[in-house]
Amino acid sequence: LNPAVERVRRANALVAFFLSLFYLSYTVLEELKPGYLIGNVAKDLGIEKEQISARKPRVDMEGNEKPYCGINEKNGDLFVSGRIDREEHCGEKPTCVLKFDVLLENPLELHRLSLQIQDINDNAPIFPKDVIRLEIRESAVKGARYRINAAHDADLGQNAVQSYILQENVNFVFNIQTTNAGNKYGELVLNKELDREEQQELKLLLTAVDGGSPQRSGTVVIHVTVLDANDNAPVFTESVYTASLQENSPLNTPVIRVSASDADEGINGEITYEFSRLSEKSKKLFSLNEKTGEIVVTGDIDYEEGSKYELMVEAKDSYGLSSESKLIIQITDVNDNAPIIIVKSLSSSIPENAPPGTEVGIINVQDRDSERNRQVRCYVESNAPFKLVPSIKNYYSVVSTGQLDRELVSDYNISIFATDEGSPPLSSSKSVHLSVADINDNPPVFEEQSYSAYVSENNQAGSTLCRVSARDPDWRQNGTVIYSLLAAEVNGAPVSSYVSVNGDTGLIHAVRSFDYEQLRSFQVQVMARDNGSPPLSSNVSVSVFIWDVNDNSPQILYPAPEGSSFMTELVPKAAHGGSLVSKVIAVDADSGQNAWLSYHIVKSTDPGLFTIGLHSGEIRTQRDISQSDSMKQNLIVAVKDNGQPSLSATCAMYLLISDNLAEVPELKEISYEEKNSKLTSYLIIALVCVSTFFLTFIIIILGVRFCRRRKPRLLFDGAVAIPSGYLPPNYADVDGTGTLRSAYNYDAYLTTGSRTSDFKFVSSYNDNTLPADQTLRKSPTDFLEAFDDSSDASQVGCFNRFTLLFTFILF
Ligand SMILES: *[C@@H]1O[C@H](CO)[C@@H](O)[C@H](O)[C@H]1NC(C)=O
Ligand SMILES: *[C@@H]1O[C@H](CO)[C@@H](O)[C@H](O)[C@H]1NC(C)=O
Numbered sequence: 001l002n003p004a005v006e007r008v009r010r011a012n013a014l015v016a017f018f019l020s021l022f023y024l025s026y027t028v029l030e031e032l033k034p035g036y037l038i039g040n041v042a043k044d045l046g047i048e049k050e051q052i053s054a055r056k057p058r059v060d061m062e063g064n065e066k067p068y069c070g071i072n073e074k075n076g077d078l079f080v081s082g083r084i085d086r087e088e089h090c091g092e093k094p095t096c097v098l099k100f101d102v103l104l105e106n107p108l109e110l111h112r113l114s115l116q117i118q119d120i121n122d123n124a125p126i127f128p129k130d131v132i133r134l135e136i137r138e139s140a141v142k143g144a145r146y147r148i149n150a151a152h153d154a155d156l157g158q159n160a161v162q163s164y165i166l167q168e169n170v171n172f173v174f175n176i177q178t179t180n181a182g183n184k185y186g187e188l189v190l191n192k193e194l195d196r197e198e199q200q201e202l203k204l205l206l207t208a209v210d211g212g213s214p215q216r217s218g219t220v221v222i223h224v225t226v227l228d229a230n231d232n233a234p235v236f237t238e239s240v241y242t243a244s245l246q247e248n249s250p251l252n253t254p255v256i257r258v259s260a261s262d263a264d265e266g267i268n269g270e271i272t273y274e275f276s277r278l279s280e281k282s283k284k285l286f287s288l289n290e291k292t293g294e295i296v297v298t299g300d301i302d303y304e305e306g307s308k309y310e311l312m313v314e315a316k317d318s319y320g321l322s323s324e325s326k327l328i329i330q331i332t333d334v335n336d337n338a339p340i341i342i343v344k345s346l347s348s349s350i351p352e353n354a355p356p357g358t359e360v361g362i363i364n365v366q367d368r369d370s371e372r373n374r375q376v377r378c379y380v381e382s383n384a385p386f387k388l389v390p391s392i393k394n395y396y397s398v399v400s401t402g403q404l405d406r407e408l409v410s411d412y413n414i415s416i417f418a419t420d421e422g423s424p425p426l427s428s429s430k431s432v433h434l435s436v437a438d439i440n441d442n443p444p445v446f447e448e449q450s451y452s453a454y455v456s457e458n459n460q461a462g463s464t465l466c467r468v469s470a471r472d473p474d475w476r477q478n479g480t481v482i483y484s485l486l487a488a489e490v491n492g493a494p495v496s497s498y499v500s501v502n503g504d505t506g507l508i509h510a511v512r513s514f515d516y517e518q519l520r521s522f523q524v525q526v527m528a529r530d531n532g533s534p535p536l537s538s539n540v541s542v543s544v545f546i547w548d549v550n551d552n553s554p555q556i557l558y559p560a561p562e563g564s565s566f567m568t569e570l571v572p573k574a575a576h577g578g579s580l581v582s583k584v585i586a587v588d589a590d591s592g593q594n595a596w597l598s599y600h601i602v603k604s605t606d607p608g609l610f611t612i613g614l615h616s617g618e619i620r621t622q623r624d625i626s627q628s629d630s631m632k633q634n635l636i637v638a639v640k641d642n643g644q645p646s647l648s649a650t651c652a653m654y655l656l657i658s659d660n661l662a663e664v665p666e667l668k669e670i671s672y673e674e675k676n677s678k679l680t681s682y683l684i685i686a687l688v689c690v691s692t693f694f695l696t697f698i699i700i701i702l703g704v705r706f707c708r709r710r711k712p713r714l715l716f717d718g719a720v721a722i723p724s725g726y727l728p729p730n731y732a733d734v735d736g737t738g739t740l741r742s743a744y745n746y747d748a749y750l751t752t753g754s755r756t757s758d759f760k761f762v763s764s765y766n767d768n769t770l771p772a773d774q775t776l777r778k779s780p781t782d783f784l785e786a787f788d789d790s791s792d793a794s795q796v797g798c799f800n801r802f803t804l805l806f807t808f809i810l811f
């Protein structure tokens, strides 16, 4: 028998003894098979065997509780009628007593019956759940504890849970803890940190064993889910990102996309991007999409402002773990800047005699682009005589390349071009102004090689002869022309007494009245000089030709002027028709037509007898002389020149047809006879005239002497020459006006005498510059010796006139 059962029996007996007075008590094990005999109630109640059936013992259980015990009515045995589970009836209570009543009839009796149930190991430890789910953050530190609900064993004492066994693992150990109240519970203790990234979950089998016999156990699976902790920072795919970007890229141009990954999951792995430490400049240029990591352009990218940007990009997860990466953005240059030409210095003018290579300015060329885009070629527009000479760095000197001439080009606009080597190239230009400064390098140049002026004689003093003009292309005073006469002599007199030149206008004026018979032409040198320093000049010769005016009457040399009684030609009586009888010789101080003389017989005693050669002046008989012809023949011959109007002179020729000179004394008579009546009145008039003239002569002699003292060099006084009207024209006609003419007359007489034509001596007349003293010596009147202190032509002219008067008086 089971010792336990024995013990229960003994206890039952003892208890029954004490309680028999009050109630019945039994002790049984739980889970006995139905029919198991617990005790005998009748016997314990002292009821006779025979009476038992009459008393009808029975169990009365309260309520509708299913009866687990029964009493045999015949013998009063108490037996197990149903399952008695201690855990069901009493649970955790350490002692389990079931109470019910036993009912007896005849007489009716009610007895209380208590049934003590004793535990057996009929229950295995049971965990409340099959699976214990634990979520443990990977960040949990070693020693962290996680309480595990204990396994439950319905049994008591030894039969209850005695120990736990945890499946072998590295991370956890299992501990039993006792509370202050003495309760026990288990706990998982973290022995080694978890890493979700290594192992996301683990399953551990926990076994609880009791101390019963046979031993029972229960298991539970502890399912540990390792929760993520934010233990991983985001990691960029590159430690340094590089990107290149063209300048001037439009807005929103993607630059690069940075990317980072986070080993954590969920919210711990959610990455946002942002710039860390961003300069103000970069802030305006780039933006970063915080979700995608894409960087786009948000501003004007200008290479010239910055060619390289270094940005720090940060990737951050939700809980603030972050990492950084560097982003280098290289900006590539675009040729977007044209070269700039800066004039650093520039002379405003360059002298025209500056040698080639003279520097006139310095320019500087800049291009803000880089590399090829910055390479600048510089040049000057080709048609200007300037070039650029590269100097240090981007400096160029502007130098002249050729000889300049202000008179050709007086200023230059030098166009400077600069082109860079970008593609497409950009260029710019600048124009600088440079003027050429004058140098007095051009002498005045006369418009003509030489000038000729023609003037009629007897011109007015001060009349304009001609105008010379010279040009000087130089600037201002270097080109201002001033005219002047070069000092020289004409006929021994300074040229300034003949002409003057207006310094400004170049007009040449006569200073005096010219006399063709004295001076037919002369040359003066006019100088044109500029006002430069030193001045330049050039000379030109001006020939002044004096035109003849018919201002001289023919002068009859032979026969002697009227009044001379000795001029009588003898004509032989036997002269045939056409024979030369005599010749009228006349000259004219003028020249050309004005001196081309023609001879006419104005009046004759016998008009048919004599004829005169129109131009030769030869008097010939027209027919044979006959006896009937008068012995004395008188001819009045007029000599005319061919001028306009023509001037003339007349003379009388007395011819005597005779072979015998003895008839000569009658000559006077004849003439007197013929003109007796007329002559008488002529003589009276003449006498009056003579006496008048004589007085006049005396006065004039005195006057001349007086005037010689006053005007010893009358002609040379320049402009105030003696006007032609000063002397009576007739005087001038007869005896000429001056020494030169007289000299000529003498000469012409000889020429005519040798029977050459009038025109021949005209040509010889061109040689007009006979010296005055020679002229004087050739003068026909030795009278002049008396006045030898003078070479003054006018005075000589005066004396000729007086000679004439004297002759007249004698006559
Ligand atoms: C130079 O330029 C100025 C102003 O543009 C103009 O007045 C002048 O005539 C030009 N000179 C030449 C020689 O082209
Ligand atoms: C004239 O020429 C001289 C040099 O020959 C020069 O020095 C001067 O400046 C010039 N005058 C003017 C007004 O150009």
Ligand SMILES: *[C@@H]1O[C@H](CO)[C@@H](O)[C@H](O)[C@H]1NC(C)=O
Binding pocket: 486, 527, 537, 538, 539
């Ligand atoms: C002009 O003549 C003057 C005087 O004879 C002389 O000094 C000067 O050199 C001449 N000028 C020229 C250009 O011939």
